[in-house]
Amino acid sequence: MKMELLNPSDLGRARKEISAISPDEIAIGILTRKTLYLNIKIKGVSAPACNILKQTAISVGADASIPRDALTGKGKNLSLILSGNIREVQKIAERLKGQAFGLSKLAERLLEIAKYSFLSPPPIKLKNSILDFSSPRICGILNITPDSFYDGGVYTEKQKAVERVYQMIEEGADMIDIGGESTRPGALPISTKEELKRVLPVIKSLKVDVPLSIDTYKSEVARECLEAGCEIVNDISGLTFDEEMKSVVKDADATCIIMHMKGTPRDMQKNPQYNDCVSEIFEWFSSRVKEIKSFGIDGIMMDPGIGFGKRNPEDNLEILRRLREFKVLGLPIFIGVSRKSFIGKVLCIEEKERLSGGLASSIIACLNGANIIRTHDVKETKEALSMVKAIMGSGL
Numbered sequence: 001m002k003m004e005l006l007n008p009s010d011l012g013r014a015r016k017e018i019s020a021i022s023p024d025e026i027a028i029g030i031l032t033r034k035t036l037y038l039n040i041k042i043k044g045v046s047a048p049a050c051n052i053l054k055q056t057a058i059s060v061g062a063d064a065s066i067p068r069d070a071l072t073g074k075g076k077n078l079s080l081i082l083s084g085n086i087r088e089v090q091k092i093a094e095r096l097k098g099q100a101f102g103l104s105k106l107a108e109r110l111l112e113i114a115k116y117s118f119l120s121p122p123p124i125k126l127k128n129s130i131l132d133f134s135s136p137r138i139c140g141i142l143n144i145t146p147d148s149f150y151d152g153g154v155y156t157e158k159q160k161a162v163e164r165v166y167q168m169i170e171e172g173a174d175m176i177d178i179g180g181e182s183t184r185p186g187a188l189p190i191s192t193k194e195e196l197k198r199v200l201p202v203i204k205s206l207k208v209d210v211p212l213s214i215d216t217y218k219s220e221v222a223r224e225c226l227e228a229g230c231e232i233v234n235d236i237s238g239l240t241f242d243e244e245m246k247s248v249v250k251d252a253d254a255t256c257i258i259m260h261m262k263g264t265p266r267d268m269q270k271n272p273q274y275n276d277c278v279s280e281i282f283e284w285f286s287s288r289v290k291e292i293k294s295f296g297i298d299g300i301m302m303d304p305g306i307g308f309g310k311r312n313p314e315d316n317l318e319i320l321r322r323l324r325e326f327k328v329l330g331l332p333i334f335i336g337v338s339r340k341s342f343i344g345k346v347l348c349i350e351e352k353e354r355l356s357g358g359l360a361s362s363i364i365a366c367l368n369g370a371n372i373i374r375t376h377d378v379k380e381t382k383e384a385l386s387m388v389k390a391i392m393g394s395g396l
Helices: 012-018 025-035 047-058 069-071 086-096 101-114 160-171 192-205 219-228 247-250 277-294 316-319 325-327 341-347 355-367 377-390
Strands: 037-045 063-065 080-085 137-141 175-179 212-215 230-233 255-259 300-303 333-334 370-377
Touching: 012 025, 012 086, 025 080, 025 086, 037 086, 037 101, 047 063, 047 069, 047 080, 047 101, 069 080, 086 101, 086 333, 101 325, 137 160, 137 377, 160 175, 160 192, 160 377, 175 192, 175 230, 192 212, 192 219, 192 255, 192 355, 219 230, 219 247, 230 247, 255 277, 277 316, 277 325, 300 370, 316 325, 316 341, 316 355, 333 377, 341 355, 355 370, 370 377
Parallel strands: 137 175, 137 370, 175 212, 212 230, 230 255, 255 300, 300 333, 333 370
Antiparallel strands: 037 080, 063 080
16 A cells, blocks of 8 residues: 655645545545635634634534643633634534623634635636636736836836737736836825826727726826726725725726735834734735725735734734635635745845745745735746646646
């Protein structure tokens, strides 16, 4: 007999491995859910709730690591780690429904975690194309600015900008994000007129098969760029800086990328504070997505905003480690790590030397659930992700 150690990272890979041994067709779904394992840290739990969770987990074949204080019944604000496969977590959630000590509400979150943690979000239908997320997509960056932190001034001439778009598509970009205003830390805003002067001539000159995104928080810029051929609005404010932005996106039947940021580009890095960065960003997304959907906008992607109002590098690293937590919302996760300062601070290097750090960060992001990587380095990112996918099969 020979053995192979399997460690599937998504439902597709798990299903493929189970199907390969030809089990009963009816059992494939159940067996697939048993191969994917979850370790869930739950905070703010009372001693009675800890003990109920422990016993419930054991009753379905799972387990929970609980603190000693829970056994004495004296603890009030405790943490535990619930461990089990997807099917076991679903069973635990069903048994917790109607329970006291906040466990009934916890059951709802556990069901969401079990459903979405290893699932790719559904495709987004754009006006002229479809963005499918069965594997990670690459978004090429085009900054038509004189002052962006990495490539400011390189593509301010229209012809150079157009040529760069075609180059990125040839290198493997699945979409292009075009920006006319720098949002680097400390950047000052520019006028709507100046922003349109930079981006519109380029957008109108492009004849491409991949979707174009306009990186702006101004509704007038978004409106004119959508009319000129863009299908996506990438708003660093999450549609909050300009009260007309939601209407522009809805009226154009466009898709939006909502990003989390504390403050504005001018002041976002002036001592941002969090108690739990990822949890606070998650709660912001939960509220923001609900509001945007209630307005009538269905096409939404989430960007946790690496480098935007985060404590560098600690919060940025934590976001990448815990990225899978955002999958519970069932929406595509959009990540931009390319050449950013947290890489420079970890590795003690300048922008031009941050390629390898960016590639490593992009790979980790995809392994942890990212669906689109926004990058200056399309060719290198494409090659790195293709290599990882070749090694892992459908696990990326």
